[in-house]
Amino acid sequence: MRYAILSDIHGNLEAFEAVLEDLRGTDIQKRIFLGDIVGYGPNPEECITLLREKFDVMIAGNHDWAAIGKTDIQAFNSVARKAIEWTSAQLSPEYKKFLIDLPLKKEESSLTFVHATPLNPQDWNYIFSGNEAIRNLRALKRDLCFVGHSHIPAVFVLSDLDELFFSSNFTELILDEKIRFLINVGSVGQPRDGFSLASYGVLDTEKKMFYLRRVKYALETTQQKIISAGLPSILAERLARGW
Ligand code: ZN
Numbered sequence: 001m002r003y004a005i006l007s008d009i010h011g012n013l014e015a016f017e018a019v020l021e022d023l024r025g026t027d028i029q030k031r032i033f034l035g036d037i038v039g040y041g042p043n044p045e046e047c048i049t050l051l052r053e054k055f056d057v058m059i060a061g062n063h064d065w066a067a068i069g070k071t072d073i074q075a076f077n078s079v080a081r082k083a084i085e086w087t088s089a090q091l092s093p094e095y096k097k098f099l100i101d102l103p104l105k106k107e108e109s110s111l112t113f114v115h116a117t118p119l120n121p122q123d124w125n126y127i128f129s130g131n132e133a134i135r136n137l138r139a140l141k142r143d144l145c146f147v148g149h150s151h152i153p154a155v156f157v158l159s160d161l162d163e164l165f166f167s168s169n170f171t172e173l174i175l176d177e178k179i180r181f182l183i184n185v186g187s188v189g190q191p192r193d194g195f196s197l198a199s200y201g202v203l204d205t206e207k208k209m210f211y212l213r214r215v216k217y218a219l220e221t222t223q224q225k226i227i228s229a230g231l232p233s234i235l236a237e238r239l240a241r242g243w
Contacts, residue, residue, distance in 0.1 A: 002027055003203040005185050007034035007115070007148025009051070010063065011041025011087065012189030012239075015198040016050060018217035019188050028202070034148040034185065035061025035115030038091070038099070040083045040235050041189050042225035048095050060102035061115040061149065062124040067091060068099045071124070079232045086231055109205075110177070112145040118182075126150050127182065134164050137180045144175065145182045146201070152193045153186035153212055168193065173210040183210060190235075196242045 004023050009016045023031075033055050038044040040063070051058060065071035066084045068091075073081050091099075104121045105114040116124045117132075119139045126149060127133050133156040136145070157165040160178040175181060186199025193199075197214035204211075223236035 001029050001205045003030045003032055003111075003205075004028045005032045005034065005113075005146050005201040005203060006188050007185050007200070008036040008061065008151050008187035008189060009033070009041075009047050010036055010187070010189035011038050011044040011047050012198075012222050013041070013043035013046050013050075014219065014222045015189045015215075015217045016047055018215045019198050019200050019213075020050070020054065022213060022215045026202075030057065031055045032057045032113055032146070033059060034113055034146060035059045035102070036063045036148065036187075037061070038067050038087050039063025039080065040231075041222065042229045042231060044087050044090055045092070045095050047189075048098055052098065057106050057108075057113060058102055059106060059113055059115050060099070060104055063087075064099045064102060068096050070100070075124075079234055082232055083235060086229065107142060110143040111203075112140060112142045114145065114147055116147065116149040118145050118147075124149070127156065127184075130164055130166070133166070133182060134158065137164070137182055140180055140182070143177055143180055144203075145180075146203075147182065147184050148187065150184060150192070151187035151190055152184060153199050154184040156182040171212050175208040175210060181210075186212070190239065191242050194242045196240055 066073045067088045114121045137158040154168045158180040185201035188198045202211045219239045226236040
C-alpha cells in the first residue's frame with residue numbers, strides 16, 4: 001500500500017494544489033491528512049472542499065479546533081490569533097461542522113496518525129526534545145507514527161537497543177519492524193525549516209520505505225491573497241523565508 005501523508009495546509013490553496021499535482025499519476029491508494037487545514041492562509045473553505053473530496057483519513061489540528069472555539073487561543077501568538085479570528089469569520093456553519101467532527105487520532109495496521117503527539121494529543125505539545133520523543137515512542141502501540149504540528153520535517157527513531165536517534169536532514173528512510181519511527185512530514189502550507197517548498201511524505205508499506213517530497217508552488221499568489229484579505233503581512237513574508 002502506498003500512502004500520501006500531508007499536514008499543516010493552513011488555507012494555502014496554491015501549495016495544496018501543487019502537492020496534489022505532484023501526486024498525479026503516482027500509484028497512491030490512500031491519502032492521509034494530519035491536521036491544520038485552516039489558520040494563517042487565505043483560502044480556508046477552498047482547502048476544506050478539496051480535502052473532503054480527495055482524502056481518506058483526516059485528523060484535527062490545533063488551528064482547526066481554535067477556529068471553532070474547541071481550543072483556547074490564549075496560547076497562540078498575536079499573529080496566529082488574528083488569523084484564527086479572520087478564519088473563523090470566513091467559515092460557514094457547514095464548514096465549521098466538518099472541523100468539529102474531525103478526530104484527534106487514527107490508527108490502522110502498524111500506523112498511527114496524529115497532529116501533535118500520540119500521547120495526550122489534545123494538549124498540542126511539540127516533540128522538540130529527546131525526552132519528549134522517547135516518552136512518545138515508548139508509548140506507541142504501533143511501529144510507525146506520523147505527525148505534523150511543528151512544520152519541520154524530522155524523524156525520531158527508537159532502535160531495538162532502546163537508543164534514540166534523530167534527523168531533520170533526510171529524503172528517504174528505510175523502515176524496519178524492529179524499530180519504532182516517529183516521522184514529522186513537515187508542512188504543505190507554511191514550511192518552517194528554512195525552505196519555502198511545500199513538504200509532504202509518501203509511505204510505501206510493501207517496499208518498507210518513506211520518502212519526503214518537497215514541491216515548488218506559486219507562493220507569490222498566496223502572498224498577494226494574504227495581503228488582500230487583510231491578514232497580517234508577516235504571514236505573507238514568512239512563506240518566502242520558510243521560517
Ligand atoms: Zn500548523
